[in-house]
Amino acid sequence: xxxxxxxxxxxxxxxxxxxxxxxxxxxxxxxxxxxxxxxxxxxxxxxxxxxxxxxxxxxxxxxxxxxxxxxxxxxxxxxxxxxxxxxxxxxxxxxxxxxxxxxxxxxxxxxxxxxxxxxxxxxxxxxxxxxxxxxxxxxxxxxxxxxxxxxxxxxxxxxxxxxxxxxxxxxxxxxxxxxxxxxxxxxxxxxxxxxxxxxxxxxxxxxxxxxxxxxxxxxxxxxxxxxxxxxxxxxxxxxxxxxxxxxxxxxxxxxxxxxxxxxxxxxxxxxxxxxxxxxxxxxxxxxxxxxxxxxxxxxxxxxxxxxxxxxxxxxxxxxxxxxxxxxxxxxxxxxxxxxxxxxxxxxxxxxxxxxxxxxxxxxxxxxxxxxxxxxxxxxxx
Numbered sequence: 001x002x003x004x005x006x007x008x009x010x011x012x013x014x015x016x017x018x019x020x021x022x023x024x025x026x027x028x029x030x031x032x033x034x035x036x037x038x039x040x041x042x043x044x045x046x047x048x049x050x051x052x053x054x055x056x057x058x059x060x061x062x063x064x065x066x067x068x069x070x071x072x073x074x075x076x077x078x079x080x081x082x083x084x085x086x087x088x089x090x091x092x093x094x095x096x097x098x099x100x101x102x103x104x105x106x107x108x109x110x111x112x113x114x115x116x117x118x119x120x121x122x123x124x125x126x127x128x129x130x131x132x133x134x135x136x137x138x139x140x141x142x143x144x145x146x147x148x149x150x151x152x153x154x155x156x157x158x159x160x161x162x163x164x165x166x167x168x169x170x171x172x173x174x175x176x177x178x179x180x181x182x183x184x185x186x187x188x189x190x191x192x193x194x195x196x197x198x199x200x201x202x203x204x205x206x207x208x209x210x211x212x213x214x215x216x217x218x219x220x221x222x223x224x225x226x227x228x229x230x231x232x233x234x235x236x237x238x239x240x241x242x243x244x245x246x247x248x249x250x251x252x253x254x255x256x257x258x259x260x261x262x263x264x265x266x267x268x269x270x271x272x273x274x275x276x277x278x279x280x281x282x283x284x285x286x287x288x289x290x291x292x293x294x295x296x297x298x299x300x301x302x303x304x305x306x307x308x309x310x311x312x313x314x315x316x317x318x319x320x321x322x323x324x325x326x327x328x329x330x331x332x333x334x335x336x337x338x339x340x341x342x343x344x345x346x347x348x349x350x351x352x353x354x355x356x357x358x359x360x361x362x363x364x365x366x367x368x369x370x371x372x373x374x375x376x377x378x379x380x381x
Contacts (some may be wrong), residue, residue, distance in 0.1 A: 004319045007352040009297040009338030010051060011141050011190035012199045014249075018195055021252040022245045029242040036236050043201075044256040049262055050170060052177035054204045057229045058250065059200040060243050063167035063188030065224070066200035068096050070163045070184045070223035074132050077101030082130040082160065086115050086146070087139025088327050089165060090163050093330055097134070100220060105130070111142055116157055116294025124158055131211070132183070133160035138169035141327045142288055143297035143336065145173060149180050156181040161208055167191055170201070171257055172269045172296040172340045183208040184226075189246070192269070192296055194341030195253035198246050202226065269295040271379065272344045276337060279353070279374035284367045288334050296340035299326065300356075301333060306363045308335045314359050321355040350375065352375045 006013075029035045039058065047056040055148050059065055071093070075081065079102040085091040086109040094104030109115050133155050138145050152162045161183040166175055168187070174193030177185045180204070183194075189199035204226060212219070212227050219225045228239040257265050273295035277287060280300055288299035302308040308325040309332045315321045326334035335356070339349055350372050357371040 012341040022249040042251040066186035069224040071096035073226040075100040075102040082133035090136040093134035128158040137166035143299040182277035192340040195250040275378035
């Protein structure tokens with residue numbers, strides 16, 4: 001817990017004005033109607049960022065809560081659910097589907113590239129009897145970005161509801177919920193929003209709400225039941241005590257994005273990510289992906305003779321810098337550079353790249369170039 005430099009694909013650095021907002025004295029969120037207005041206003045800010053008129057809610061729980069809640073609220077025993085699988089989190093959705101009695105059917109694609117929409121269309125021509133489909137926008141362990149603007153309309157054409165995990169992309173990658181026909185969009189406070197961990201953001205379409213209401217069986221559980229939020233504003237009542245300080249912090253983080261300008265934020269992420277990828281390749285390292293590069297996470301292949309885990313440990317020990325690897329089976333193959341939210345700033349990425357450069361060379365990697373110099377070269381182009 002010392003003052004180490006942490007550079008990960010979430011939780012990200014939190015700006016001082018967000019931290020200070022959380023430190024303010026609060027009212028009682030259970031009984032003070034002013035907080036209900038504040039909560040709705042914060043939800044509306046999120047809706048503006050993700051471009052939706054659908055109702056948006058903030059749930060008290062880290063982003064995984066939203067993934068489970070979407071599956072809990074939609075799934076009935078025997079429902080067939082299409083699970084788009086080209087990454088670890090994409091594949092993991094099947095567990096939530098089957099936990100609530102559904103049958104998860106994989107559409108699997110290579111893990112080193114974005115989902116091929118043509119292959120998906122061909123798959124659906126032969127089998128499209130699905131209640132809903134789960135899609136990961138950015139699958140964090142490999143940094144692959146799936147094109148929602150093409151995938152969700154294809155699914156919508158067959159009447160398949162879409163549940164999108166955009167936890168690691170939202171606010172760092174463009175998302176147009178209404179235009180792209182996304183029925184449930186899920187985000188997390190600790191990623192590109194750069195707010196403290198602990199909140200899920202969820203938008204729900206009218207079609208998704210109807211599917212929840214028209215179930216033959218009741219939704220299992222309470223905390224993961226998305227229908228409990230529908231009348232909170234009309235009734236001036238929350239289903240449970242809201243974490244008011246966390247929501248105040250998220251509201252300020254949303255202000256930071258809106259004040260900078262949503263498009264300017266997206267441009268900043270793209271500029272940092274593009275320069276990082278180009279620098280990595282010219283330096284002599286390989287990227288894990290062949291396409292579908294996310295502007296929030298870059299997955300770098302570390303030479304086998306060094307290993308990502310050894311590099312991570314060395315950078316922490318010698319440079320007091322924590323830059324993380326991936327999840328198994330890629331934990332010793334991939335180093336992840338998480339340039340999202342407040343981490344997508346030149347001073348932060350330069351510090352991280354310098355530690356990676358020094359760490360690799362300490363462990364015997366041969367390059368006559370410097371990562372920071374290469375990054376700056378491509379940033380200025």
